[in-house]
C-alpha cells in the first residue's frame with residue numbers, strides 16, 4: 206500500500222523547471238511528487254494518462270466580478286465558477302464591488318461568504334474595498350482574511366462604491382501599510398477624464414478619446430508616488446496605457462513595491478477592430494490601438510507587467526446598449542481567457558510556460574497563495590488544467606457558462622481546448638460535464 210491515490214501522466218507537464226514528460230502523484234488533494242515519465246505507478250492508485258495533452262497548474266484569476274448577492278442577474282457564484290472551471294481556472298478572487306452589499310465591512314464579507322459557500326465549483330477568495338468612509342473597517346477585514354483592498358481613483362460606475370480622492374487615498378494607503386496589506390487600484394485620474402471630450406454615442410473612436418492614456422498615466426504616477434512615500438505595497442489593476450510602462454519600470458527598478466496586471470482583452474483585441482455600437486467591447490480603461498498592444502506584450506515579456514487576469518465584469522444584455530457612454534463597461538472573458546491569451550501568445554512566439562507564469566504562478570504570488578497554488582510541484586494543491594494547445598475552436602456564445610452569454614470574442618477561432626480541470630485531485634469538469642461544487646472559500650494565509 207502507498208499513500209498515493211491518483212497518478213497523472215503526460216508527455217508535457219509544465220513545472221517550474223520547464224515542460225517535460227512526467228508523472229505527478231497526488232494524495233490528500235495535494236501533489237506529493239513530480240516523477241520521471243516512466244515511474245512505476247503504485248498498484249492501488251488510479252492512473253490518468255493524458256497522452257500529449259499538456260498538464261498545467263490550474264489558473265489563478267485574481268480579478269473577477271461575481272456580483273453575488275445583489276446583482277445575480279449579471280453573474281453569480283454558481284455560473285462564474287463553472288465558467289472558470291470550464292476555462293481551466295481553479296482559483297478566483299472576487300472583486301468587492303457590483304455585489305450588494307459590497308465587500309467593505311466584515312459583516313458584508315460574511316454575507317458574501319454565506320452566499321458563495323455552496324455554489325463554488327472552484328476555490329474562491331475575496332478582495333475588500335477601500336471607500337472614503339471605511340478606513341476603520343480595513344484592519345478588521347484584513348484580519349478576517351481578505352487578500353487586499355480595492356480602490357478607485359475615479360467614479361466606479363456604481364453609487365455604493367465611491368472613489369478616493371488624493372487625500373483619502375493617502376489615508377487608506379497609510380492604514381493598509383500599517384498592517385502590511387495590499388492596495389489594488391483602478392488607476393484613471395478623474396480630472397483627465399473630465400477634461401477629455403465626451404461625445405457619447407455609438408462611435409468607438411469617441412469612446413476611446415473619452416478615456417485617454419494620460420488619465421491612466423497620471424493616476425499611476427500619483428499612486429507610485431504615494432507607495433514610495435509610505436513604503437506601501439500597491440498593485441495597478443487592468444493596465445491598458447502603454448505610455449505608463451516607462452514610469453512603472455523605473456519605479457520597479459528603484460524598489461517601489463508596485464506590481465501590475467493587464468487583461469486578455471487588451472492583449473488580444475484592438476481598437477481598430479471594434480465595430481461601432483459594439484459595447485460588448487466596452488471596458489474602462491478601454492481597449493486601445495494595435496501599436497499600444499504590441500508594447501503591452503513587450504512589457505509582459507520583460508516583466509514590467511507581472512500578470513494577466515480577466516477582469517470578468519458582465520451585466521445583463523440590455524445594459525450593453527449601442528451608446529458607448531452609457532452602456533455597462535465590462536468584458537466577459539472568464540471561460541475564454543486561457544485560450545484567448547494562448548492564441549495571441551503563440552502567434553507572438555511565447556510558450557505556454559509564459560502563459561502559466563502570467564496567469565497562474567504570478568497571480569498566486571500576488572495574493573500570497575504561492576505555497577498552495579500556481580505551480581506543479583510537491584506540496585501544492587493538486588489543481589490542474591489539461592489542455593490540447595494545438596486544437597482550435599470557434600467561440601459560440603451559446604457554449605459559455607457565463608450567466609449572460611455576451612462576449613467580445615464571439616466568432617473568433619482560438620487555440621487551446623481545455624479537456625478537463627482538476628481541483629485538489631478531483632476532476633471538476635471534463636468535456637462540458639461538471640461535478641457538484643467542490644470549491645472552498647480561501648482566506649489570506651490559510
Ligand SMILES: [Zn+2]
Pocket residue numbers: 268270300516518
Ligand atoms: Zn474590475
